[in-house]
Amino acid sequence: MKQILKTVWQMDRRNFLLILLLNIGVALTSSISIVLLIPMLDLLEVSIGDSGALGILLQPFAGMNYLERAVAIIAVFIVLMLLRALLNSFATVRQNAYLERYEMGMRKDVYQAIGSASWETLSERSGAELIQLISLQCRQARFCLQWTIGLIASAFSALLQLVIALWMSLPVTIMALVVGASFLFLFRPFLKKSKEYGQKAVEVNRELHRETQNQLSSIKEIRAYGAEDHHRKLFAQISQKYYDISLRTTQLRVIPQLCYSVAAAVLIGIAFVFSVLILDTGTAQLMVLVYIFSRLWPVFSSWQGQLQNIQAYVPAYETVQASICDLTKGQREPQSRDGSVNFTQQITFDKVGFTYKSGSEEVLKDLCFTLPRGSVTALVGPSGAGKSTTADLLLGLLQPTEGRILVDDVALDSQNLGAWRKRIGYIPQEPLILNATIRENLLRFHPEAGEEEMISALKRSLAWPFIEKLPNGLDTVLGDNGVRLSGGERQRIVLARVLMGDPSLIILDEATSALDYESENFIRQTIRSLREDTTVLIIAHRMATIRGADRAIVLLNGRIEEQGSLQELLQKQDSYLTKMVSVE
Ligand code: ADP
Numbered sequence: 001m002k003q004i005l006k007t008v009w010q011m012d013r014r015n016f017l018l019i020l021l022l023n024i025g026v027a028l029t030s031s032i033s034i035v036l037l038i039p040m041l042d043l044l045e046v047s048i049g050d051s052g053a054l055g056i057l058l059q060p061f062a063g064m065n066y067l068e069r070a071v072a073i074i075a076v077f078i079v080l081m082l083l084r085a086l087l088n089s090f091a092t093v094r095q096n097a098y099l100e101r102y103e104m105g106m107r108k109d110v111y112q113a114i115g116s117a118s119w120e121t122l123s124e125r126s127g128a129e130l131i132q133l134i135s136l137q138c139r140q141a142r143f144c145l146q147w148t149i150g151l152i153a154s155a156f157s158a159l160l161q162l163v164i165a166l167w168m169s170l171p172v173t174i175m176a177l178v179v180g181a182s183f184l185f186l187f188r189p190f191l192k193k194s195k196e197y198g199q200k201a202v203e204v205n206r207e208l209h210r211e212t213q214n215q216l217s218s219i220k221e222i223r224a225y226g227a228e229d230h231h232r233k234l235f236a237q238i239s240q241k242y243y244d245i246s247l248r249t250t251q252l253r254v255i256p257q258l259c260y261s262v263a264a265a266v267l268i269g270i271a272f273v274f275s276v277l278i279l280d281t282g283t284a285q286l287m288v289l290v291y292i293f294s295r296l297w298p299v300f301s302s303w304q305g306q307l308q309n310i311q312a313y314v315p316a317y318e319t320v321q322a323s324i325c326d327l328t329k330g331q332r333e334p335q336s337r338d339g340s341v342n343f344t345q346q347i348t349f350d351k352v353g354f355t356y357k358s359g360s361e362e363v364l365k366d367l368c369f370t371l372p373r374g375s376v377t378a379l380v381g382p383s384g385a386g387k388s389t390t391a392d393l394l395l396g397l398l399q400p401t402e403g404r405i406l407v408d409d410v411a412l413d414s415q416n417l418g419a420w421r422k423r424i425g426y427i428p429q430e431p432l433i434l435n436a437t438i439r440e441n442l443l444r445f446h447p448e449a450g451e452e453e454m455i456s457a458l459k460r461s462l463a464w465p466f467i468e469k470l471p472n473g474l475d476t477v478l479g480d481n482g483v484r485l486s487g488g489e490r491q492r493i494v495l496a497r498v499l500m501g502d503p504s505l506i507i508l509d510e511a512t513s514a515l516d517y518e519s520e521n522f523i524r525q526t527i528r529s530l531r532e533d534t535t536v537l538i539i540a541h542r543m544a545t546i547r548g549a550d551r552a553i554v555l556l557n558g559r560i561e562e563q564g565s566l567q568e569l570l571q572k573q574d575s576y577l578t579k580m581v582s583v584e
Helices: 002-035 037-043 052-061 066-116 119-123 127-168 170-186 188-217 219-225 228-278 283-329 387-394 417-421 438-443 451-460 464-469 487-499 517-529 566-571 576-583
Strands: 346-355 362-372 376-380 402-407 424-427 505-509 535-539 551-556 559-565
Touching: 002 037, 002 066, 002 127, 002 283, 037 066, 052 066, 066 127, 066 283, 119 283, 127 170, 127 188, 127 283, 170 188, 170 228, 170 283, 188 219, 188 228, 188 283, 219 228, 228 283, 346 387, 362 387, 362 402, 362 535, 362 559, 376 387, 376 576, 387 505, 387 535, 424 487, 438 451, 438 487, 451 464, 451 487, 464 487, 551 566, 551 576, 559 566, 559 576, 566 576
Parallel strands: 376 535, 376 551, 424 505, 505 535
Antiparallel strands: 346 362, 346 402, 551 559
């Protein structure tokens, strides 16, 4: 909580103080309106007794006749209520604007931290986790701040209520104060429990998001396997956990509120018996009771609730802050935008080794190979051999921990990586197709491209023939709400998007699963349709694709097992490639 207060203070103290003042203003006007009951009762000729303190409230109206007094009291009351309503509306708008700004700022910080995080740091977190961080947890952190502001504001207004209550009656106020404070002390374990439940809620939420994302992305497989029941049960189990934790948090909130209400009833009874029935002090003491139990007592019970709410949301706040810190710690090196790279001859891996920060073993060892300009190379090997890591190194997402990567004779470093990436086109296994028009899909990564550029790229990727036939052409909506394309057609659009950047090197991660004849054909045709000087590296999983390449590199356990021209490798009887051919 200290950290939250520090953040609040550093962020925008002017507005924070204004919100506090407005809240105090609301509390002040409400208190005075209640105190006005005294002259009102006096007007109705109800005896208020001879309490000196309360008598002061009658002084301003002394000397007025009945009608003047009635008008004056009602006028003051109306003005006060109006002022209260105005202050309240203003405070609500200001406070919400302040909190929305805080939430937006935090979301921006998370987004920036994700943007600046190194690839390695980022790949340790799932997409579902990051989405949850940006959406749900930022929202919950905002609630944490909201309750904290509420608590500080009510502390100030409590002070005010306390002064008025003490002025009205010392013994009754002290009785309420002692019982209220002991309740707060008594319910301290509830705060600890709230935080514990809050932490669990963050974990269950994460689990729920992850499971939802997993199930949605594998909906086809689930149906194909007929595994709906099992998945439904899994989902129901996590939903139940979510329900349980929410219910327990609510129960935890309700118990103290119940105790406060019972205590209020008992205290009113005791105070009433002593001050009114036994001491017979009249209406004035009744007013004190009304005031204390309508204004001061709720402060205690709402503090308990607010403190529990804060504790319940503190874990979300801490998760956001810790994630920003983690992502920023694993920041990628700043990359110069001015560097340039000349790629006229070859890319060379010179004794490249790589170890992930989170792993102890070297996953790539002593890689030495070249990719001559205009060549088509297949990178082959079993799962876990290091193919994706090699591609990530080539993309500049990871930096070698040993050796160097040279483009012509220049080693890739933070000075020229930015320029190098602009010359690469990357086609992942599951490329992004937006639920939008073909035009929007193409412009997403090349916002300045013109119509001709788009059509030319679509022609080169062999997508134009089928797009031309669509009634809305480039403005056809793809995806769930539009035209459904075959896997091959989608790949062609993605390739057009890549070609619009006029890349010198294309890295193509062939889909491991469900590769049909059309997709295999796509890869072969693509390679043929590319300009002669375009270099291609395909992470290949099947012979049909490999055959489209002119060279192959076989990786096994992070080392190069064999490399050379396809013909050469296929002639060797016990080569990995020869074995691959015999299996297919
Ligand atoms: P391939 O693409 O050939 O399947 P990868 O390059 O994905 O192989 O993985 C090579 C090795 O590096 C594997 O042992 C894998 O477990 C490990 N690895 C991959 N990504 C990470 C990561 N982010 N952190 C730690 N180890 C990783």
